[in-house]
Amino acid sequence: MALSNASFVHRIGAGVVDLASTVGQMMTLLGRILQRSTPARFDRRELLRHLEFMAIESLPIVVVTALFSGAIVVIQAAPVVQRFGAEGLLGWGAGFGVLREIGPLLTALMISGRVGANNTADLGTMVVTEQVDGLRALAIDPLEYLVVPRFYGIIMTLSLMTVFSDLLALFGAALAGQALIGLSMHGFYNGITGGLIEFKDVAHGLIKSAAFGFIVALSSCHFGLATSGGAPGVGRSVKASVVMSAGGIFALDYFLSFVVP
């Protein structure tokens, strides 16, 4: 029993050390990315290529998630507002939840699973097939050419997709409100713009989405570049990247909900 307790403690300790080491490596990578983020060293063509690719890649899943999540909020809230005769507050309730929390959070998770995982797999494959060494052998800095454009591409994609996702989610919520309790689109819109939702609520969600984009971008680039061990190694890196991104998103969400007004 004592041995098994020791083994348990040892495993916990090893896990903490491992996590600290990974976070340290990610911070080092961040430093190197920031160092290369001057306009002169930035490959703008690659950034545009990645932005286009990431937006197209993530669009279908973001559309589906946003429409349904907005509708689900209304499905949950509709019986309550109906019971109290407060149908006019449905727009405010849905808007408040979507703009501050659901929109940024769900979009980040979708982008993490779709774009972040793909980015890790892409970079990991380039590492194990010597493509990264190939760039270095051609006197090209892999961080400048491969990582920096992807890093900013993910942050920008996630931020823009969150705006798009917020609008779609509200549209889905309005449709559901009309179908479930007969609230008109106009009534729903008045609920959102009636003064209870302020610009700071929109900003709150956008700040969160940029922060989530930062986590997804850094995590996916780090695990992609740290890949070793051939094709199975790529799979391991993708898994680690998605887990780290999801954990990071929720932890950051918790703290930002306190810090950001």
Add this chain to the structure above:
Amino acid sequence: MIRLDSLGVRLVDRRRGDRRWVLRDITIAVPRGCIYGLIGPGAAGKSVLLKTLAGLLPVEEGLAEIDGVNVGEAAALELEVLRRRIGMAFQNNALFDHLTVSENIAFPLRRLFTPTDDEVREKVAERLASVTLPGYEERLPPGLSGGQKKRVAFARATITQPPLLLLDEPAAGLDPVTSQRLFDLVKREVKASGATCILVSSDLDRLLPICDSVGVLVHGSMLFDGTVEDAKRSSDERVYQFVHGLPDGPL
């Protein structure tokens, strides 16, 4: 001129988690304009040696020098300048999957120089013709066979006509005719340009006739460094067995 003096390289052994010597006490000198054949059994450290020369792996001990530049201690900028003078074809080809064949071949040309589009087109067409792949410009690497990838990798490594060529198994997976053509092409181009070439290949029948000198690497140690004729007459049983491809012996 390439000079290696007591070179040692250590890499992390992923299975054991410690760092192990992959190259030890390597001393050779390759004069300018020489085709140097680097041969040896699998996992002997041949690819590691090429990557070390290109500055992709750290020099743990000794010296690796190219035209007076100490690769192990070169500053980033110095290393970048050096790499612009190196053409390298990797064992796994290292073709960029997201770029077409012509974009792959033109990549070093576009990134390191400022050619016009016409110049790039002309150069790429010439390189593709030289490796007998005309008409493959718009194909993507994942759609190519192993041999075709090798030829594209060779075309990319040579498009800037670099003074130093590091070729890692450039003919692996090629049919005998294409393989012979590739070796003939290497010899013709290296001799015409006066470049230095270190060539790793397991195809000794085609490699040895074009080499000026040869090195035999076994388990990270250079067992032989000299002319092809001396290698064939070597008194070292391991060198003799490998150069003659004998199934029985110490290897």
